[in-house]
Amino acid sequence: MVYIGTPTSRVDGPAKVTGAAKYAGDAAASGLAYGAVVTSAIPKGRIATIDTGAALRVAGVLDVLTHENRPRMARRAAAYKDDVGPEQGSPFRPLYDDTIMFSGQPIALVLAEEWEIARFAASLVRVEYEAEPFATDLRVERERAVAVDEPPKPRGNADKAYAAAAIRHEAEYFIPIEHHNPMELYASTALWEDGKLTIYDKTQGVLNVHNYLCSVFDMKPDKLRVLSPFMGGGFGSGLRPQYEAPLAVLAARALERSVRLVLTRQQMYALCYRPATIERLALGAAPGGTLDSVSHEAIAVTSQYEDYFRNDTGWSGLLYKSPNAKYVHRLARVDLPTPSDMRAPGATTGVYGLECAMDELAVALKIDPIALRLRCYSDRDQHDDIPYTSKQLRKCYRQGAAAFGWDRRNPKPRSMRDGSELVGWGMATGVWEALQMDTALRIVLTANGHAEVSCAFSDIGTGTYTIVAQVAADLLGLPLEAVTVRLGDSTLPQAPVEGGSWTAASVSHAIAKTADEIRKELWRLAKAMPNSPLGACRLEDIALADGRIIDKTDSGRGVAMTDAMRHGRRDRLEHETTNSFAEDDKHARNTHSAIFAEVKVDEELGVIRVTRVVNAVAAGRILNTKTARSQIMGGVVGGIGMALHEETLIDHTLGRMMNANIAEYHVPVNADVHDIEVIFVDEPDELVNPLGIKGVGEIGIVGTAAAIANAVYHATGKRVRDLPITLDKLLG
Amino acid sequence: MINFQYARATDIADAVRQIAGEPTAKFIAGGTNLIDLMKENIERPSRLIDISRLPLKQIEETGDGGLRIGALVPNSDLAYHALIERRYPLLASAILAGASAQLRNMASTGGNLLQRTRCYYFYDTATPCNKRAPGSGCAARYGLNRMHAILGSSEACIATHPSDMCVALAALEANVHVAGPGGERVIAFADFHRLPGDTPERDTTLRADEIIIAVELPARGFATHYSYLKIRDRLSYAFALVAVAAALELERDTIKEARLALGGVAHKPWRDVAVEKAMRGEPANRASFARAADAILRDARGFEHNAFKIELARRAIVRALTQAAAGTPQSQSVKKIR
Numbered sequence A: 001m002v003y004i005g006t007p008t009s010r011v012d013g014p015a016k017v018t019g020a021a022k023y024a025g026d027a028a029a030s031g032l033a034y035g036a037v038v039t040s041a042i043p044k045g046r047i048a049t050i051d052t053g054a055a056l057r058v059a060g061v062l063d064v065l066t067h068e069n070r071p072r073m074a075r076r077a078a079a080y081k082d083d084v085g086p087e088q089g090s091p092f093r094p095l096y097d098d099t100i101m102f103s104g105q106p107i108a109l110v111l112a113e114e115w116e117i118a119r120f121a122a123s124l125v126r127v128e129y130e131a132e133p134f135a136t137d138l139r140v141e142r143e144r145a146v147a148v149d150e151p152p153k154p155r156g157n158a159d160k161a162y163a164a165a166a167i168r169h170e171a172e173y174f175i176p177i178e179h180h181n182p183m184e185l186y187a188s189t190a191l192w193e194d195g196k197l198t199i200y201d202k203t204q205g206v207l208n209v210h211n212y213l214c215s216v217f218d219m220k221p222d223k224l225r226v227l228s229p230f231m232g233g234g235f236g237s238g239l240r241p242q243y244e245a246p247l248a249v250l251a252a253r254a255l256e257r258s259v260r261l262v263l264t265r266q267q268m269y270a271l272c273y274r275p276a277t278i279e280r281l282a283l284g285a286a287p288g289g290t291l292d293s294v295s296h297e298a299i300a301v302t303s304q305y306e307d308y309f310r311n312d313t314g315w316s317g318l319l320y321k322s323p324n325a326k327y328v329h330r331l332a333r334v335d336l337p338t339p340s341d342m343r344a345p346g347a348t349t350g351v352y353g354l355e356c357a358m359d360e361l362a363v364a365l366k367i368d369p370i371a372l373r374l375r376c377y378s379d380r381d382q383h384d385d386i387p388y389t390s391k392q393l394r395k396c397y398r399q400g401a402a403a404f405g406w407d408r409r410n411p412k413p414r415s416m417r418d419g420s421e422l423v424g425w426g427m428a429t430g431v432w433e434a435l436q437m438d439t440a441l442r443i444v445l446t447a448n449g450h451a452e453v454s455c456a457f458s459d460i461g462t463g464t465y466t467i468v469a470q471v472a473a474d475l476l477g478l479p480l481e482a483v484t485v486r487l488g489d490s491t492l493p494q495a496p497v498e499g500g501s502w503t504a505a506s507v508s509h510a511i512a513k514t515a516d517e518i519r520k521e522l523w524r525l526a527k528a529m530p531n532s533p534l535g536a537c538r539l540e541d542i543a544l545a546d547g548r549i550i551d552k553t554d555s556g557r558g559v560a561m562t563d564a565m566r567h568g569r570r571d572r573l574e575h576e577t578t579n580s581f582a583e584d585d586k587h588a589r590n591t592h593s594a595i596f597a598e599v600k601v602d603e604e605l606g607v608i609r610v611t612r613v614v615n616a617v618a619a620g621r622i623l624n625t626k627t628a629r630s631q632i633m634g635g636v637v638g639g640i641g642m643a644l645h646e647e648t649l650i651d652h653t654l655g656r657m658m659n660a661n662i663a664e665y666h667v668p669v670n671a672d673v674h675d676i677e678v679i680f681v682d683e684p685d686e687l688v689n690p691l692g693i694k695g696v697g698e699i700g701i702v703g704t705a706a707a708i709a710n711a712v713y714h715a716t717g718k719r720v721r722d723l724p725i726t727l728d729k730l731l732g
Numbered sequence B: 001m002i003n004f005q006y007a008r009a010t011d012i013a014d015a016v017r018q019i020a021g022e023p024t025a026k027f028i029a030g031g032t033n034l035i036d037l038m039k040e041n042i043e044r045p046s047r048l049i050d051i052s053r054l055p056l057k058q059i060e061e062t063g064d065g066g067l068r069i070g071a072l073v074p075n076s077d078l079a080y081h082a083l084i085e086r087r088y089p090l091l092a093s094a095i096l097a098g099a100s101a102q103l104r105n106m107a108s109t110g111g112n113l114l115q116r117t118r119c120y121y122f123y124d125t126a127t128p129c130n131k132r133a134p135g136s137g138c139a140a141r142y143g144l145n146r147m148h149a150i151l152g153s154s155e156a157c158i159a160t161h162p163s164d165m166c167v168a169l170a171a172l173e174a175n176v177h178v179a180g181p182g183g184e185r186v187i188a189f190a191d192f193h194r195l196p197g198d199t200p201e202r203d204t205t206l207r208a209d210e211i212i213i214a215v216e217l218p219a220r221g222f223a224t225h226y227s228y229l230k231i232r233d234r235l236s237y238a239f240a241l242v243a244v245a246a247a248l249e250l251e252r253d254t255i256k257e258a259r260l261a262l263g264g265v266a267h268k269p270w271r272d273v274a275v276e277k278a279m280r281g282e283p284a285n286r287a288s289f290a291r292a293a294d295a296i297l298r299d300a301r302g303f304e305h306n307a308f309k310i311e312l313a314r315r316a317i318v319r320a321l322t323q324a325a326a327g328t329p330q331s332q333s334v335k336k337i338r
Ligand SMILES: Cc1cc2nc3c(=O)[nH]c(=O)nc-3n(C[C@H](O)[C@H](O)[C@H](O)COP(=O)(O)OP(=O)(O)OC[C@H]3O[C@@H](n4cnc5c(N)ncnc54)[C@H](O)[C@@H]3O)c2cc1C
Pocket: A663, B026, B027, B028, B029, B030, B031, B032, B033, B034, B035, B036, B051, B071, B072, B097, B098, B099, B100, B103, B106, B107, B108, B109, B110, B111, B112, B113, B114, B115, B162, B163, B164, B165, B210, B211, B212, B213, B237, B238, B239, B240
């Protein structure tokens, strides 16, 4: 293999830096009308009156759509279901009726000849509400939280074992609401052509949006096409269809004209978010550092209309050996929009709680945090008592610790300093799933030796274009430059949403399967050539390399693909196949990591600097060490933000998110990010899938916040369990 | 954003004439604050009078050894100007502690003085706010008030002034030169920003028909013993929780002259001349710095989320004065606190 495994720069890089890459809000079109959204000022109640008169009188305004005058949309809530939304509940229906379910809910759409006119007219829409009592505070609503029956089955008797344990640790850890804040604004450009719609939408799943819109507007699939060729970040916020897409379609159908709708940054805060969650951990251990019991309870917010939740608690009993384990997941319904997946949903929050609790347990046991984890190390999935396809977490601990210099750590809190700063070293484990999905893919090989690979997956900025080109180039035996990749178009072969870190494995195997069809056909063509050097070769011996069809046993023997095609009078070979993964419930599939963080804390002022992070990752075969490293670094930066900065502030008496902009919602800036070292430990895996790929999009964030929180404790002797760890929590 | 007219001012007299004739108009300089506020429908000017091309971009020496800074000198140019770096490094440092490089390139000296509070409620027209809509109430008082005042607040408003540059200008006793229909006048920096009282909608004593033309620095620059220490929720690009401008003149280890101004704690850069006076003749050590901190904070009061700022301010003051006395001012590029 020439390209797989090598650090390869993004093939779409030049298009992105020159502006040639067009995003959803850039799609060029003539005769566009522009939309501006008016949103609800209150979190719950009814729209008593909505007066659009003044807006309609503005020159250049084409229409103002509200629940009173909008074109037809499906009535049944079920028509608004999408591929990845919660099973329980009925999805939000924009501009559907007069009900207000959250502050920031879209309640009118102003359409005008120009964006500025639409935005001005939007400021003139007058709304009277009938407000109703509401609730937005998890810390209050936890009392009413209801249990969901999703967590893994318990084992043993955790309560009893905990009560009897020699060493016990029990605590609550809190993660506030966080927002994805991708750089690109949510936008949809709906191009209208004789009743047919082509929609450029910011989404992680063009087919999901396509199916959703067909269902909501009762449109035939061939009348609607959804494209998302480039995305300026998603982090999960674009897995479900967001309201800009149906509103753009609504507008295009109302005006019978092309429409562009770009949301504002403020409006994006009412799309979706990581749910505020309380993680309650109770760990019982024997003095030697083995676990007797693990109890993990999560209480998270969801909306009033959908039950969103992910696996927060199951990681605890999966990761560490304990004969007794129990899990509870509860939901507190609040008057906010439905939460959504955000980078490693469930694990990011659940493992934060678990890994801080393990650190506290190590302190109570007076043993090194790595030693504790090794004593509880499990080579088998603890839920189902099955082995992993591979698990090189021990290597992560070892290599990460060596790179970090962990053996020089003085375990005593406040014992290490650098002048006026206290130095803290903390570590944590990360874990995520290695998922893979059935995916269809098409390859067209033309007689000039060029291949086009196409699939409906989106590249949300992670590097999918690049790895598709690498894998296809290797498996087709072509130079990287001879491969063109088309993604993010609902007319392309079917793929699931781009999420869950499953894209690399899913798309690579779809390439492998389809490329194999091409290989077979090229073999037949090569054999048919007069005096073919491959005349006697069996298919098993045939490989594609350097633009040639060769005999693996004697690579000198072969013919150029272009010659074979010319002789066979074929100007193109085209294959589309769907790859399905073999069912295997005898193995668990996971990625793992060990994260080490150094913080320096000004003793007097509490100012925290994360000066070093080492993240050692075991994630199977790494397709592209450059883009994969960027994914892990991005995850670590997200983890720094989670640990120290990120928090959506809600005024619970107004029911509104108050820092809904990226000046006041803090994410790390350059000054907050220092050395991040990424180590990919060797993890060959022939069981997870034929190519041994596990995916790296999410594992980088899991555990990072815990490693930093544990480092802050080590530096200061203060255990801050409520994120973010702002300096005021260290004063005093 | 609402529709507005746009006109360019040809000279200072024209700018004054235009604004006097249309009280609902607004000057626009760098636009880094005004445009944001317009997008959120907080500022709704009928007309923007563009003053960005007026000849107010000079930094000149004055007869009495000071410097006169034109109102349109960009924050970056000011921070990196050789005379400022050499004679008023406290000002350079404060400017570089604020915003981002891109914003500082656009932001003007006059605009920086007139930037408005970052109170969340002020920015959200769906919420009550006396400063934005007088009489509607102050949502921050019982709401989210982490960024809010611990000194000089009123029943009506507990907002802070967000500027870093102004904290240094207060410490340096700058003067603000303004022009209006009746001619020019000079406003001492201490009198330029106001406390909220019953009229929090007014941030400053500048009249609606006046334009800032320059900021003048007196000769005394405290170039040897100074420090600007800004404490915030991330290491750059965030508004101050507490900022301290400290400047000293020492004779051996005794304080001859002291300046101490605080940012992020009040509706204006906070100074207390009596405290500075009491510092004179004291030894330049932690004990006297702590006394000064206690004195300047004696009337401080916290609200639900910002009470920590009192202790934080106390420690930051001691630290900044210590840095100043030692001649090791806080670096704005290296984030480790000295
Ligand atoms: C994300 C962000 C972060 C920031 N962080 C910081 C920070 O950390 N510290 C900090 O100090 N600042 C910070 N700022 C604020 C920045 O410093 C100000 O926005 C800037 O100084 C304003 O200058 P301007 O020329 O752009 O003013 P404009 O936006 O043009 O004008 C502001 C106001 O001043 C009036 N005005 C302008 N010039 C004159 C004049 N000559 N006479 C009379 N009236 C005038 C205008 O009418 C308007 O009301 C930040 C801003 C942003 C957007």
